[in-house]
Amino acid sequence: xxxxxxxxxxxxxxxxxxxxxxxxxxxxxxxxxxxxxxxxxxxxxxxxxxxxxxxxxxxxxxxxxxxxxxxxxxxxxxxxxxxxxxxxxxxxxxxxxxxxxxxxxxxxxxxxxxxxxxxxxxxxxxxxxxxxxxxxxxxxxxxxxxxxxxxxxxxxxxxxxxxxxxxxxxxxxxxxxxxxxxxxxxxxxxxxxxxxxxxxxxxxxxxxxxxxxxxxxxxxxxxxxxxxxxxxxxxxxxxxxxxxxxxxxxxxxxxxxxxxxxxxxxxxxxxxxxxxxxxxxxxxxxxxxxxxxxxxxxxxxxxxxxxxxxxxxxxxxxxxxxxxxxxx
Amino acid sequence: xxxxxxxxxxxxxxxxxxxxxxxxxxxxxxxxxxxxxxxxxxxxxxxxxxxxxxxxxxxxxxxxxxxxxxxxxxxxxxxxxxxxxxxxxxxxxxxxxxxxxxxxxxxxxxxxxxxxxxxxxxxxxxxxxxxxxxxxxxxxxxxxxxxxxxxxxxxxxxxxxxxxxxxxxxxxxxxxxxxxxxxxxxxxxxxxxxxxxxxxxxxxxxxxxxxxxxxxxxxxxxxxxxxxxxxxxxxxxxxxxxxxxxxxxxx
Amino acid sequence: xxxxxxxxxxxxxxxxxxxxxxxxxxxxxxxxxxxxxxxxxxxxxxxxxxxxxxxxxxxxxxxxxxxxxxxxxxxxxxxxxxxxxxxxxxxxxxxxxxxxxxxxxxxxxxxxxxxxxxxxxxxxxxxxxxxxxxxxxxxxxxxxxxxxxxxxxxxxxxxxxxxxxxxxxxxxxxxxxxxxxxxxxxxxxxxxxxxxxxxxxxxxxxxxxxxxxxxxxxxxxxxxxxxxxxxxxxxxxxxx
Numbered sequence: 139x140x141x142x143x144x145x146x147x148x149x150x151x152x153x154x155x156x157x158x159x160x161x162x163x164x165x166x167x168x169x170x171x172x173x174x175x176x177x178x179x180x181x182x183x184x185x186x187x188x189x190x191x192x193x194x195x196x197x198x199x200x201x202x203x204x205x206x207x208x209x210x211x212x213x214x215x216x217x218x219x220x221x222x223x224x225x226x227x228x229x230x231x232x233x234x235x236x237x238x239x240x241x242x243x244x245x246x247x248x249x250x251x252x253x254x255x256x257x258x259x260x261x262x263x264x265x266x267x268x269x270x271x272x273x274x275x276x277x278x279x280x281x282x283x284x285x286x287x288x289x290x291x292x293x294x295x296x297x298x299x300x301x302x303x304x305x306x307x308x309x310x311x312x313x314x315x316x317x318x319x320x321x322x323x324x325x326x327x328x329x330x331x332x333x334x335x336x337x338x339x340x341x342x343x344x345x346x347x348x349x350x351x352x353x354x355x356x357x358x359x360x361x362x363x364x365x366x367x368x369x370x371x372x373x374x375x376x377x378x379x380x381x382x383x384x385x386x387x388x389x390x391x392x393x394x395x396x397x398x399x400x401x402x403x404x405x406x407x408x409x410x411x412x413x414x415x416x417x418x419x420x421x422x423x424x425x426x427x428x429x430x431x432x433x434x435x436x437x438x439x440x441x442x443x444x445x446x447x448x449x450x451x452x453x454x455x456x457x458x459x460x461x462x463x464x465x466x
Numbered sequence: 467x468x469x470x471x472x473x474x475x476x477x478x479x480x481x482x483x484x485x486x487x488x489x490x491x492x493x494x495x496x497x498x499x500x501x502x503x504x505x506x507x508x509x510x511x512x513x514x515x516x517x518x519x520x521x522x523x524x525x526x527x528x529x530x531x532x533x534x535x536x537x538x539x540x541x542x543x544x545x546x547x548x549x550x551x552x553x554x555x556x557x558x559x560x561x562x563x564x565x566x567x568x569x570x571x572x573x574x575x576x577x578x579x580x581x582x583x584x585x586x587x588x589x590x591x592x593x594x595x596x597x598x599x600x601x602x603x604x605x606x607x608x609x610x611x612x613x614x615x616x617x618x619x620x621x622x623x624x625x626x627x628x629x630x631x632x633x634x635x636x637x638x639x640x641x642x643x644x645x646x647x648x649x650x651x652x653x654x655x656x657x658x659x660x661x662x663x664x665x666x667x668x669x670x671x672x673x674x675x676x677x678x679x680x681x682x683x684x685x686x687x688x689x690x691x692x693x694x695x696x697x698x699x700x701x702x703x704x705x706x707x708x709x710x711x712x713x714x715x716x717x
Numbered sequence: 718x719x720x721x722x723x724x725x726x727x728x729x730x731x732x733x734x735x736x737x738x739x740x741x742x743x744x745x746x747x748x749x750x751x752x753x754x755x756x757x758x759x760x761x762x763x764x765x766x767x768x769x770x771x772x773x774x775x776x777x778x779x780x781x782x783x784x785x786x787x788x789x790x791x792x793x794x795x796x797x798x799x800x801x802x803x804x805x806x807x808x809x810x811x812x813x814x815x816x817x818x819x820x821x822x823x824x825x826x827x828x829x830x831x832x833x834x835x836x837x838x839x840x841x842x843x844x845x846x847x848x849x850x851x852x853x854x855x856x857x858x859x860x861x862x863x864x865x866x867x868x869x870x871x872x873x874x875x876x877x878x879x880x881x882x883x884x885x886x887x888x889x890x891x892x893x894x895x896x897x898x899x900x901x902x903x904x905x906x907x908x909x910x911x912x913x914x915x916x917x918x919x920x921x922x923x924x925x926x927x928x929x930x931x932x933x934x935x936x937x938x939x940x941x942x943x944x945x946x947x948x949x950x951x952x953x954x955x956x957x
Binding site: 206 | 479480481482483484487488489491492493496497499500502510514517663673674675676677678679681682
Binding site for chain 2: 817
């Protein structure tokens with residue numbers, strides 16, 4: 139830059155940029171880690187119990203939207219009930235979360251009963267009980283051996299699923315996963331990194347369906363639809379509660395799990411038995427009450443808001459709690 | 467022990483959401499931000515810009531600490547090595563290694579010692595900054611024309627006075643150049659802090675499903691670059707201010 | 718203030734990391750399946766090397782001729798140097814992530830993204846190196862009747878080798894570092910160990926860090942060797 143005017147103008151522009159970002163920083167409120175207090179004005183079904191104030195709970199969750207929404211719902215509800223609440227909604231896979239609750243890092247987190255049974259306790263998919271209550275009881279019994287306990291299940295259940303583009307399914311005449319026999323060798327499968335080890339994922343597809351794929355590429359969970367859309371993946375591991383399946387049903391389909399390798403799991407909140415005792419009866423009561431409204435449709439709506447409309451999980455959770463009358 | 471639960475009696479309505487809670491969604495009616503190929507969604511940006519506040523502050527914090535610590539240590543080391551020439555080669559070699567090791571690897575190498583979180587990030591980034599500034603400081607000091615030093619000696623200045631009143635001022639451009647490079651690089655590198663729970667703008671790029679959300683990535687990346695350029699220009703201004711004799715020779 | 722998951726990274730895991738590199742491991746973190754081991758390590762390391770070499774080659778092909786030409790003619794300083802500054806400010810994570818969602822995952826895409834990262838250092842240093850060559854030998858060469866091309870290749874480039882190679886080395890380190898996070902975009906490199914700590918556990922995490930560091934150092938060493946070969950004897954003798 140040769141003359142002073144140009145230089146001055148350039149410096150001004152950049153200083154403006156700096157102040158802009160500082161302004162964003164200063165005016166910004168912390169939305170990411172804290173839970174919004176939903177029960178400030180009261181008037182909701184959850185009433186704050188001052189005795190709970192002595193207890194601090196750390197609510198964890200795995201790091202994909204549905205889990206984060208659940209974590210936020212529980213965290214905000216418990217806060218409304220008068221507990222001191224912290225959140226750690228980025229735990230990674232189920233094994234990390236399991237470790238975290240066992241070691242006391244977190245107070246509890248929401249787990250799918252089917253995942254707990256197959257991943258933690260080595261139960262084969264066909265032995266996973268079909269109903270929500272039996273699966274819950276079996277999981278609870280197993281958790282008890284580790285000093286953990288589980289709270290009753292949510293109304294909705296979610297399962298892994300093998301999905302593909304509608305176009306692909308039509309071309310290859312795919313309705314069920316077994317239809318992939320003979321074709322899977324030329325198809326690529328994309329899934330989460332931990333899918334490789336899970337019996338309700340790649341490991342199960344290989345073992346129970348006897349399928350071999352051309353390739354398996356681990357990608358972040360958030361990319362599971364993108365890789366199908368861009369034609370990089372022939373098949374992708376999806377979740378049955380995904381909002382994309384209803385909002386974009388003309389694009390994506392899931393193949394029927396005819397051999398029942400992917401059991402559906404209701405959410406059960408896992409926590410240390412000692413934590414539950416110390417926290418008092420409101421701990422379990424609040425969680426069970428607040429998840430009563432989580433039907434499949436409601437969960438899908440919340441998933442849609444966060445995954446499709448990029449709302450923050452905290453905001454979506456707050457909206458649910460308010461709409462369902464739990465918080466004022 | 468907590469008293470008996472005081473949840474209100476469940477009314478028939480509690481737990482049920484109204485019809486209006488559900489929004490009909492089809493491929494056509496999805497908003498801008500639902501599409502992975504849309505680079506920037508203005509409406510979402512307007513609504514959610516304040517969610518970038520804390521990450522930006524965290525980012526600035528990481529950079530500020532790293533650069534200040536790195537500069538302080540580098541400067542001290544450079545002064546030390548200036549007199550004791552035997553230190554120069556080993557110091558250069560050590561800092562060279564630090565530079566070569568990619569910062570992200572450095573984060574993880576530090577993990578057993580400092581654990582996850584901000585501290586590890588700051589240590590790693592300080593080391594990186596240190597290397598750049600140290601190299602520039604020693605080069606700057608070495609490049610001081612001996613004529614200037616001789617003249618000063620001739621005028622009767624002590625070694626110490628020569629250092630502070632002749633050598634350092636002449637080495638400033640080189641030092642500040644190093645500071646500029648280090649700061650800009652550090653701002654970019656601090657985005658990787660998200661991988662070890664260090665916060666920063668990286669959380670708006672990698673965390674929470676942002677991987678498929680270009681708007682968030684663009685805003686976070688844009689803010690990072692804006693911060694980098696701002697610092698660069700501020701430092702450039704500082705350099706020009708401190709070395710008035712160079713303003714005529716456009717550097 | 719650090720380590721919410723500190724309990725997952727026990728001290729003394731350096732031994733565990735070394736084990737991880739050489740022997741397949743399994744633990745309850747990995748879900749009982751075996752991960753790690755020399756063959757997987759070598760496979761991922763070769764992937765990363767391949768990616769680095771491809772991206773570097775692409776960056777050289779684009780940036781080197783341009784930088785040499787501009788430096789020789791003495792024009793386009795703002796572009797060459799400015800691009801260097803801008804390139805340094807680009808957060809590589811944003812570049813990879815943006816590309817993964819907009820363009821897609823895969824080797825070709827990642828290679829292009831990494832090449833983009835490598836272009837600024839090479840371009841800037843090529844320009845600056847050639848441009849700042851001492852005028853005396855260049856004038857002498859012109860006086861002897863050499864063509865412009867001959868001057869560039871026989872006089873300017875040899876003299877500019879240190880600066881040129883510094884640019885190449887800078888580009889290589891930037892590319893190798895970003896290749897570490899390529900698994901986000903579907904290309905499996907050593908970064909898989911560090912990004913997916915759920916799968917590989919804490920020993921994998923540390924092993925990943927060690928391996929990437931070693932890879933970078935090895936590349937730097939190799940490039941330093943190449944630089945020494947390319948530096949003419951005269952320059953070597955007068956080197957600082």
